[in-house]
Amino acid sequence: MSDRGLDLARDKMTAAGVAPAAIDTFTRFYRLLESGASGLVREADVEPLRDLPRHADLAVDPADAQAALARTAVIKLNGGLGTSMGMDRAKSLLTVRDDDPAGAGEALTFLDVIVGQVRAARQSTGARLPLVLMNSFRTREDTLAALAPYDDLVVDGLPVDFLQNREPKLRADTLEPVEWPADPTLEWCPPGHGDLYPALHASGVVRALLDAGFRYASVSNSDNLGAAPDGEIAAWFAASGAPYAAEMCRKTPADVKGGQLVVRRSDGRIVQRETAQTHPDDQDASLDPSLHPYFHTNNLWFDLEALAAELDRTGGVLELPLIRNAKTVDPTDPSSPEVVQIESAMGAAVAVFEGATAIEVSRARFLPVKTTSDLLLMRSDVYELTADYRLVAQVDAPLVTLSGVYKTIDAFDERFAAGAPSLRGAASLTVAGDWSFGADVRVEGAGALADAGEPATVPDGAVVGPGGLATP
Numbered sequence: 111m112s113d114r115g116l117d118l119a120r121d122k123m124t125a126a127g128v129a130p131a132a133i134d135t136f137t138r139f140y141r142l143l144e145s146g147a148s149g150l151v152r153e154a155d156v157e158p159l160r161d162l163p164r165h166a167d168l169a170v171d172p173a174d175a176q177a178a179l180a181r182t183a184v185i186k187l188n189g190g191l192g193t194s195m196g197m198d199r200a201k202s203l204l205t206v207r208d209d210d211p212a213g214a215g216e217a218l219t220f221l222d223v224i225v226g227q228v229r230a231a232r233q234s235t236g237a238r239l240p241l242v243l244m245n246s247f248r249t250r251e252d253t254l255a256a257l258a259p260y261d262d263l264v265v266d267g268l269p270v271d272f273l274q275n276r277e278p279k280l281r282a283d284t285l286e287p288v289e290w291p292a293d294p295t296l297e298w299c300p301p302g303h304g305d306l307y308p309a310l311h312a313s314g315v316v317r318a319l320l321d322a323g324f325r326y327a328s329v330s331n332s333d334n335l336g337a338a339p340d341g342e343i344a345a346w347f348a349a350s351g352a353p354y355a356a357e358m359c360r361k362t363p364a365d366v367k368g369g370q371l372v373v374r375r376s377d378g379r380i381v382q383r384e385t386a387q388t389h390p391d392d393q394d395a396s397l398d399p400s401l402h403p404y405f406h407t408n409n410l411w412f413d414l415e416a417l418a419a420e421l422d423r424t425g426g427v428l429e430l431p432l433i434r435n436a437k438t439v440d441p442t443d444p445s446s447p448e449v450v451q452i453e454s455a456m457g458a459a460v461a462v463f464e465g466a467t468a469i470e471v472s473r474a475r476f477l478p479v480k481t482t483s484d485l486l487l488m489r490s491d492v493y494e495l496t497a498d499y500r501l502v503a504q505v506d507a508p509l510v511t512l513s514g515v516y517k518t519i520d521a522f523d524e525r526f527a528a529g530a531p532s533l534r535g536a537a538s539l540t541v542a543g544d545w546s547f548g549a550d551v552r553v554e555g556a557g558a559l560a561d562a563g564e565p566a567t568v569p570d571g572a573v574v575g576p577g578g579l580a581t582p
Contacts (some may be wrong), residue, residue, distance in 0.1 A: 120137065
């Protein structure tokens with residue numbers, strides 16, 4: 111049965127024009143999947159990662175920072191659709207701010223802010239700093255259209271993007287490609303951000319960057335606006351001589367998800383453990399900040415020469431651990447057939463590169479938006495958008511928890527039509543039930559709104575505090 115499933119999947123990928131390296135990578139993972147491999151990394155088999163060098167402690171000569179950034183390219187992973195927020199296009203096209211530092215008075219998307227960060231770094235350092243996006247087959251068209259007005263982005267004829275591969279979703283019962291005539295596009299899924307490697311190999315982007323005189327690459331997710339170009343980290347990485355480095359953050363109570371780096375007991379090698387690779391019995395230990403103090407930001411640095419050598423040696427098929435992701439073929443319909451998505455994490459390549467390292471960075475380098483609760487925080491006055499398009503927290507960011515009513519972006523925007531409330535005085539905001547917010551609302555302390563049992567409104571100018579709604 112599994113041989114038939116693999117043959118059908120390979121044929122489907124070949125007919126769709128998927129790159130050979132991606133098909134070979136899929137084949138390797140398929141064999142792992144059928145053998146029962148789960149990709150789990152057990153707590154008993156690892157040691158915590160501790161005592162990393164700190165970005166805050168670096169003493170970098172400005173000339174060294176400028177020189178390193180001059181040889182650096184920025185790669186952003188832009189394949190996400192934001193389906194968890196009810197979106198059907200690139201999440202990076204979602205409006206995140208309405209305070210353009212350029213004074214244009216226009217709302218800014220994640221992509222606009224990323225472009226602003228790159229342009230500002232170019233202007234202040236003289237670095238060429240190419241911006242290259244890894245798009246998916248679902249995000250490419252809209253993204254390139256949004257980039258079209260930025261006619262100064264292209265550097266030395268380098269591509270603005272390359273295409274992430276795709277693979278068939280597999281029926282959970284047969285491991286054969288699922289068929290879904292109601293929407294054939296749902297028969298496909300991205301292979302996780304570990305697909306960065308076969309996609310880079312197939313596109314020739316690494317070689318193009320090297321030929322254009324670049325030596326390093328900074329890679330991050332497009333929904334993390336904290337990962338702006340940074341000359342100090344670039345200089346540290348260049349001086350380290352390492353082929354690969356990961357940015358790590360100290361855990362806070364809000365960090366209940368996300369990958370981490372651990373040290374494998376069997377050989378002392380640093381490896382990555384994603385949430386999906388953590389056994390349920392190990393969850394508490396994994397999340398314990400006294401035991402595992404860091405989490406992975408998914409901000410990576412590569413020596414392009416080392417990366418090119420490894421991609422050439424393996425044909426783009428890096429031996430990354432399998433992540434088995436169980437879903438339904440239509441993510442919006444829990445009654446649709448159960449499927450398995452074969453995925454991998456790009457950060458897992460830490461185990462591939464001899465001499466890979468890591469650095470502790472501040473929370474300012476990690477500002478992801480995975481939910482509308484995160485988005486409310488990013489749109490609020492907790493952050494200011496500086497002239498170089500960096501989001502700078504003005505106070506410690508409160509923990510925002512919105513009810514399921516706000517899950518989709520349409521429902522969220524409808525309930526915050528007058529804008530985000532002021533959160534600078536908030537320790538947290540918890541909203542139960544269905545509340546629409548008026549203009550100039552302020553949250554103080556541990557602000558909380560209980561479920562009113564029916565749709566309710568927070569009036570203009572009101573204060574939300576620990577006891578709920580107060581009069582203006």
